[in-house]
Amino acid sequence: MPITFRKSFRIFPGVRLNINRRSWSITLGGGSGPRHTISSTGRRTTSYDLPGPFGYRRTTTRRRRED
Template sequence: MGLTFRKSIRILPGIRMNINRRSVSFRVGGHGGPRRTYGSRGRRTTSMDLPGPFGYRRSSRRVGRRGTIRR
């Protein structure tokens, strides 16, 4: 079984920095509304909790100058 590393630090109310082994991400927004996550690897995610067992999530990747996805 592999070991994992993940740390979440609250910077200000509504802003959180998540650190793991490969990247750093910032989450803006709190409970009860939409949240936006910006990752150091180019991924941007919008998510929101909806009533009941439902949720909404949409991800997009940053595109490089030549139209290719950066990795």
């Protein structure tokens, strides 16, 4: 079984700093509204929790420039 590391800190109400072994991210919102997550790897995720077994998630990834 691999050893994992993940820690989440509440900075302000509705703002969280998430840290894991390879990257960090900031999550804004939540509760009854949308949640936006921005990662140091370039991933951006928007998600909504809907009643019942429904939910919505959209993820976009930053494209790397080739020099």
